Amino acid sequence: MILHKLEVHDFRNYSSLSLSLSPHVTIFVGQNAQGKTNILESVLMLALAKSHRAGKDSEMIRWGAESAFVAGELERQQRRSSLDLRIMKHGKKVRINGLEKRRISDFIGHLNVVLFAPEDLMLVKGGPQARRRFLDIELGQMSPQYLHNLAQYQKVLQQRNNILKNSDRPDKKMIDTLAVWDEQLIEYGVKLIRKRLEFVSKLQEFSASIHQRITSGGEELTLQYKSSLFEDVPSVDELPSRFQQQLADKQREDFRRGSTSAGPHRDDVEVRIDGKNVNTFGSQGQQRTAALSMKLAEIDLIRQEVGEYPVLLLDDVLSELDEMRQLHLLESMGEKVQTLITTTMTYGLEELMREKAVVYRVQQGILLRA
Ligand SMILES: Nc1ncnc2c1ncn2[C@@H]1O[C@H](COP(=O)(O)OP(=O)(O)OP(=O)(O)O)[C@@H](O)[C@H]1O
Ligand SMILES: [Mg+2]
Incomplete structure (x- = not known):
C-alpha cells in the first residue's frame, strides 16, 4: 500500500x-x-x-x-x-x-505501518511489557476483532481486580461474584492467547530466516510465546480449562495481592539465539539484531495477512x-x-x-x- x-x-x-x-x-x-x-x-x-x-x-x-x-x-x-x-x-x-x-x-x-524507532531496540532487551505491547499493536492493526477482545479483557480484568482489592477476607458472596468475572476473563483471554500463539509462530518463521540472512547464516533465532498459564503449549481446546484451573489455584494469592496473577496480561515472548535467552544472555548487538529481525518479519507477515x-x-x-x-x-x-x-x-x-x-x-x- x-x-x-x-x-x-x-x-x-x-x-x-x-x-x-x-x-x-x-x-x-x-x-x-x-x-x-x-x-x-x-x-x-x-x-x-x-x-x-x-x-x-x-x-x-x-x-x-x-x-x-x-x-x-x-x-x-x-x-x-x-x-x-x-x-x-x-x-x-x-x-x-x-x-x-x-x-x-x-x-x-x-x-x-511498521515503525522501527530507537526505543524498539528495547523489544528484546526490555521487560515482558514491551513484548506484550508489540503483540497487541501488531495484532491490533491486522484484526479489529483482536482490539475489541483486548479492550473487553482489560475491562473485565479491572473489574476483577477491584473485587480482589476491596476484600482482605473474601466471603462466599464475593467469591461467587468473582466467578462471574472469571468466566468472562477466560472467554476473552483465551481469544487473545489463541491469536498471539498463531502470530508468534508465523512471526517466528519469517524472523528466523531474516535473522539468518543478517548474521550470514550464523545464528538461529527462535521465538516462543510464554504464557503465565502453562509451561507447555496445550491444545487450543484445553485453553479455557487451563485458565480456569490457574485462576482457581491462585485465587488465595490473588486476594492477598489484590490483583490477578495469571493471564495474557502477564505473558511474554521468549527470544532465543542458538537456544539461549537473548534477554538474559545476549550481547547488546545480538539484542539489537534480534529486534530488527522481528520488526522486519512483520513486514512479511502483514503482507501475508492483508495482501x-x-x-x-x-x-x-x-x-x-x-x-x-x-x-x-x-x-x-x-x-x-x-x-x-x-x-x-x-x-x-x-x-x-x-x-x-x-x-x-x-x-x-x-x-x-x-
Ligand atoms: N504539542 C506541541 N506543540 C508544539 N511543539 C511541540 C509539541 N510537542 C512537541 N513539540 C516540539 O517538537 C519538537 C520535537 O520534534 P521531534 O520529536 O519530531 O524532533 P526530531 O526532529 O525527531 O528530533 P530528534 O532528532 O532529536 O529525534 C520539540 O522541539 C518540541 O518542542
Ligand atoms: Mg526524532
Whole structure:
C-alpha cells in the first residue's frame, strides 16, 4: 500500500503542512528537535489512531491550538481512499472518505505501518511489557476483532481486580461474584492467547530466516510465546480449562495481592539465539539484531495477512546499526516497500538520495523539498 499524500494542521510543531510522498523512499533530514519524528508520528496516527510516544492524545495538539488534524491519501488494492483524524482536547474523531466512524476500531488498520524507532531496540532487551505491547499493536492493526477482545479483557480484568482489592477476607458472596468475572476473563483471554500463539509462530518463521540472512547464516533465532498459564503449549481446546484451573489455584494469592496473577496480561515472548535467552544472555548487538529481525518479519507477515506490504517508518535508526545491518535494512525493503526515513546525517545515504528518494529538509516545523 502507498500513502501518497500527508496533510497536518496544528499537529505538534507543525501549524500547517501538506506534502507528497514517494512510493519508494522519502527521507526527512534535519537537526535534533526540528520535527522529524513528529511527521512519522502523524502517519502512525492515521494507521493506529494511537501514538507510540504520547501519553495523552492531547499532547499532539500544537501548543495554543484547539485541535490537531491529520489527513492522508492512501492507495490500497488499486483503490484510493482518504483517511483523516481530528484530535481534540477531549477525544478524537476519525473519518474514512469523509464518513465519520463511530468506533475507532473501524478506522484502525486501513493503513498498515511498521515503525522501527530507537526505543524498539528495547523489544528484546526490555521487560515482558514491551513484548506484550508489540503483540497487541501488531495484532491490533491486522484484526479489529483482536482490539475489541483486548479492550473487553482489560475491562473485565479491572473489574476483577477491584473485587480482589476491596476484600482482605473474601466471603462466599464475593467469591461467587468473582466467578462471574472469571468466566468472562477466560472467554476473552483465551481469544487473545489463541491469536498471539498463531502470530508468534508465523512471526517466528519469517524472523528466523531474516535473522539468518543478517548474521550470514550464523545464528538461529527462535521465538516462543510464554504464557503465565502453562509451561507447555496445550491444545487450543484445553485453553479455557487451563485458565480456569490457574485462576482457581491462585485465587488465595490473588486476594492477598489484590490483583490477578495469571493471564495474557502477564505473558511474554521468549527470544532465543542458538537456544539461549537473548534477554538474559545476549550481547547488546545480538539484542539489537534480534529486534530488527522481528520488526522486519512483520513486514512479511502483514503482507501475508492483508495482501499488501505495509508502509515502513524508520525513525533515526540507521545510525544505531552498523553498516552491514544498515545495508540489509535498505536492501530488504528495496523497491517493494514504501519507506519513510528520518535522519540527522546523510552520510551513507548520498546515492539513495540522489537517485531514488524524495528528500525533505526539516527545520522548526517547516519542510523544504531538497
Ligand atoms: N504539542 C506541541 N506543540 C508544539 N511543539 C511541540 C509539541 N510537542 C512537541 N513539540 C516540539 O517538537 C519538537 C520535537 O520534534 P521531534 O520529536 O519530531 O524532533 P526530531 O526532529 O525527531 O528530533 P530528534 O532528532 O532529536 O529525534 C520539540 O522541539 C518540541 O518542542
Ligand atoms: Mg526524532
